[in-house]
Amino acid sequence: MLARLSALLKLVAAVALILVLIDAVVFRSGWYAPWMEMDSTAGATVSNVLAIRHYTDPSRRNVLVLGDSRVAEGLSAPTADAALGNGDLHFVNAAIPGTSPRVWNYLLRKIDRAVNRYAAIVLMVDYGPTWGGSFADSPLDTSHLTPLLRLTDFFDYPASFHDADERERARRAILLPLQAIRLDVLDFVAQPTKRLDEIHDTRPIWIDVLNKYEGHKEALPDLPIDAATGMPNDWGTDAATLKPKLESYFSDLRTPVDPATIEANIDYEREWVGRIAARYRAHGIPVIVFNIPRGPWHGSLVAPPQPNRALLELARAGSIDLLPGDAFVQFEKPQFFFDTLHMNHAGREAFSALLARKIAPLVH
Known part of the structure; x- marks a missing residue:
């Protein structure tokens, strides 16, 4: 026996x-990381790392702008450059849809190991973190970060989750990342030619056209809003299409958010924005924080965003520079949005130019 x-x-x-x-x-x-499927969450991180490196210009002072899909859709780096006369400063759109400051912390470690590639780091941060549930327990974060995490992150990274299942998933992804991406590996083995074509042909084209993307041309209609209810009193001639798409947006504006979730999200921003700020301020590199236009009718229905106390604490300590909460509320109108979250071409162009003009004086 x-x-x-x-x-x-x-x-x-x-x-x-x-x-x-x-x-x-x-x-x-x-x-293996460069061979991950582009459309996967982990593959999107790898592709964006390559794109960021591609668009970082060593001959100029690069300003790296991090955010989620709202920045991906809302920021045109060429327009931002042109707004400053295509001079010394060069904007790089480093947005990855579905990400937030915890992911950006590890992304920056990967792309800027020596903390010397960028003249400024610009972060899209929600001043009033009142939506989207718990930031700390986002299941997308580990999926995004599997290619970037190290064994040395085994204790620190999983501990940042509140949910026990997400902590365990994070540990597994660090200890055995190949197990975490086994479906990607199996797909590669099953269709190697398809994957090779994607990596050799599709990805370079995708990277090349990123800065040529102009955004969505369509815009939301300027609906009349009932001041008493905060809802449209006339959905127009296309009510059957518009109402299902927009009704939840208006109702969410009036729905109170759990105070405990707000407090947890404020703590999350203090932790992860603070980590990024500490890393860059130690090298004299400014970290600039802004609140992106929130939605197509926020400007008329909701007060301008005010930085939460975590962001104010970091600003008072000299760790970050905060753009005013009302810096971009002028774009919170339906003509600047193609859906309830993302700016269209007109919003993208106007916002990018104004962001560049507001950022430039803060870059040393």
């Missing part, structure tokens, strides 16, 4: 060692 148990334990140990060695050779060496 003891001999069988000993043999079984040796077999288990051998299998574990093989898995660790495969993980070290294939994943931790960095070999």
